[in-house]
Amino acid sequence: MTETKDGSLARRIDHLFKAVQPKGREYSYEEVARGCEALTVGTFSKTYVWQLRTGQRDNPTKRHLEALAAFFGVPVSYFFDDQVVDDVNSQLALAAALRDSAVRDIALRALYMDDATRRSLARIVNEISAMQRGPAEDGS
Structure with a gap:
C-alpha cells in the first residue's frame, strides 16, 4: 500500500475529486476514467477509479498514476511526496477560494x-x- 501523510493513496485521490471541480461539481468516475484513458494507452474503467478512490485497490501501475496526475493537473509526485501534497493542496485551495x-x-x-x-x-x-x-x- 502507498502510505501518505494524510493516510493513503485513496485519501489523496479523494481530495483531488473534491478539490478539482472546473465544472462546479465533482467529476464522475466515468469522466475520470474516460479522461485518463484518453491520456494513456490502454483501458481505465470507472470501477477501477472508484476502487482507487475508496481504497479497494491501492497498488496502481505507474501508467495509471501518470494518467490520474495528468487528468487532475498535478505532478505524479503528488501521490508520494508530502511536500508536493502540501504545495499542491495550497494551490487547489486558492483556486477554489477564487471561484467565490x-x-x-x-x-x-x-x-x-x-x-x-x-x-x-x-x-x-x-x-x-x-x-x-x-x-x-x-x-x-
Whole structure:
C-alpha cells in the first residue's frame, strides 16, 4: 500500500475529486476514467477509479498514476511526496477560494493597494478570522 501523510493513496485521490471541480461539481468516475484513458494507452474503467478512490485497490501501475496526475493537473509526485501534497493542496485551495466571487473581488481590490495597505488588510483579516474561531481554536 502507498502510505501518505494524510493516510493513503485513496485519501489523496479523494481530495483531488473534491478539490478539482472546473465544472462546479465533482467529476464522475466515468469522466475520470474516460479522461485518463484518453491520456494513456490502454483501458481505465470507472470501477477501477472508484476502487482507487475508496481504497479497494491501492497498488496502481505507474501508467495509471501518470494518467490520474495528468487528468487532475498535478505532478505524479503528488501521490508520494508530502511536500508536493502540501504545495499542491495550497494551490487547489486558492483556486477554489477564487471561484467565490466575493473572495475574488477582495483579492482583485487588494491587487491595486500599496504594500503597506495590503499588510494592514491582512492584519484585519487575521483578526476577524481569530474572532470567528473563538478563544478555544486560536490558542488563547
